[in-house]
Amino acid sequence: MERVIDIDKSFDLEKTLKSGQCFHFKKVEDYFIVYGLNNVCKIKQVGNKLYINATDVYYWLSYFALDEDYEDIIAYLKSYARENNDTFSLESIEKGMGIRILRQPFFETCVSFIISQRNNIPRIRKIIFDMSERFSSRKIMLDGVEYKLFPSLDDLQKLSLEELKSVGLGYRAEYIYDFVRVFPDMIDRVRFDYEKDLEVLKSCKGIGDKVANCICLFAFNEYDAFPIDVWINKILEEEYTSKGKEFKKPKKYAGILQQFMFFTRRSE
DNA sequence: ACCCAGGCCCCAG
DNA sequence: CTGGGGCATGGG
Numbered sequence: 001m002e003r004v005i006d007i008d009k010s011f012d013l014e015k016t017l018k019s020g021q022c023f024h025f026k027k028v029e030d031y032f033i034v035y036g037l038n039n040v041c042k043i044k045q046v047g048n049k050l051y052i053n054a055t056d057v058y059y060w061l062s063y064f065a066l067d068e069d070y071e072d073i074i075a076y077l078k079s080y081a082r083e084n085n086d087t088f089s090l091e092s093i094e095k096g097m098g099i100r101i102l103r104q105p106f107f108e109t110c111v112s113f114i115i116s117q118r119n120n121i122p123r124i125r126k127i128i129f130d131m132s133e134r135f136s137s138r139k140i141m142l143d144g145v146e147y148k149l150f151p152s153l154d155d156l157q158k159l160s161l162e163e164l165k166s167v168g169l170g171y172r173a174e175y176i177y178d179f180v181r182v183f184p185d186m187i188d189r190v191r192f193d194y195e196k197d198l199e200v201l202k203s204c205k206g207i208g209d210k211v212a213n214c215i216c217l218f219a220f221n222e223y224d225a226f227p228i229d230v231w232i233n234k235i236l237e238e239e240y241t242s243k244g245k246e247f248k249k250p251k252k253y254a255g256i257l258q259q260f261m262f263f264t265r266r267s268e
Numbered sequence: 269a270c271c272c273a274g275g276c277c278c279c280a281g
Numbered sequence: 282c283t284g285g286g287g288c289a290t291g292g293g
Contacts, residue, residue: 020274113274120273123291170289175276208276229274262274 003057005050010070012098013045019099019263021218023112023125024132024150033147035132036063037105040140040147055142065100065221073253077260080250088239089257095267096260101221106190107183108150109219110201113211114175123168130167135159156180175206194222217255225255231265232258 017025017032024035031044031051041054054060061067074093081089108128116124131151138149156164157180164173182204190197194216201212209228216225226249228236240247250257 116273117275118273118288119275119290120292123273126291165289168290170291171276171287172289206276210275214274227274230272231274266274 001057002051002053005052005061005066007045007048007050007066008071009048009098010074011045011050011064011066011100013043013050013064015096015098015263016064016100016102019096019259020121020266021214021259022102022104023121023128024108026129034060034063035147035149036060037108038138038140038149040142040149042142053143055140063103065103068100070100073256077250077253077257084248086245086248088235089261092257092260092264095264099259099263101223101256101259102218103221104218105150106187106215106219107153109215110179110183110204110207111150111156111176113214113218114179114206115169115172116214117172117206117208117211119172127167127169134167135163153180153183172206175204178205179207191220194224197222198225213255217258223253223255226258227255229262231262235261235265 013032017034026033028042031042034041034043036059039054039056039059041052041057041060043050043052043054043060045051052060074097077093078090081093112124112128115127128150132148135155136148136151137155138152139146140149141147156176159177161173161177164176169176186200186204189200197216197220198209198212201207201215202209207215211227213225213227216222217227236247239245
């Protein structure tokens with residue numbers, strides 16, 4: 001059942017999906033197939049219309065954070081950047097316009113970003129799809145076609161280290177092996193407070209400061225989270241430190257600005 | 269062959 | 282607590 005939704009320029013589907021925050025989607029013809037927690041959708045954007053074909057449309061409105069007022073957020077970030085004469089932030093806000101921070105499933109986000117370390121985006125995506133294809137007991141039908149969802153905690157707990165390694169996880173296989181065993185103990189201790197969430201997440205082997213911030217941002221929409229990876233580090237060095245400037249993190253929505261900056265530098 | 273990819277662990281000092 | 286070596290894998 002297809003639903004048509006009016007959107008404005010604060011949402012750009014393709015930019016959002018390709019901004020490096022999610023890995024479980026695929027382009028087919030003129031639309032994207034996106035995999036969520038217990039849902040899959042076929043979605044495309046034409047101008048200011050969004051066409052969603054899904055088992056549960058409301059899930060996807062939340063997944064894409066379409067209930068957030070990005071006009072307001074962007075106005076705040078712009079005025080903050082102007083106050084600080086921050087030209088790179090202003091440029092990033094222009095170029096990143098349309099990107100939204102998604103609300104992704106917690107477990108899958110953890111596993112995905114553990115995999116992301118010292119890895120590149122196409123290969124992360126390949127591993128996520130291979131894991132779903134080979135290890136998942138979870139599937140869903142849409143338009144008479146069956147789609148494999150990301151494996152459940154249970155699915156991954158059953159695997160040996162060797163089986164995990166067989167999808168090209170390399171040394172990260174041991175992190176995943178450990179993670180699925182401590183996850184049940186952790187699930188009730190997060191989504192409470194940003195600093196505490198970081199602490200809990202970082203107590204897992206294989207989750208450091210950057211990955212923990214990605215999880216807070218992309219699964220919990222904790223907008224104070226500001227993941228610093230090699231690209232953001234390059235930006236801080238080249239656009240600020242080496243020019244004698246200081247980057248001042250916005251007091252609100254820093255994570256959204258970070259995603260705009262990341263996108264801007266990567267799409268040069 | 270070499271370098272890099274949305275880093276992290278572990279061990280010196 | 283900080284800095285640096287090592288880490289699996291595949292693609293350019």
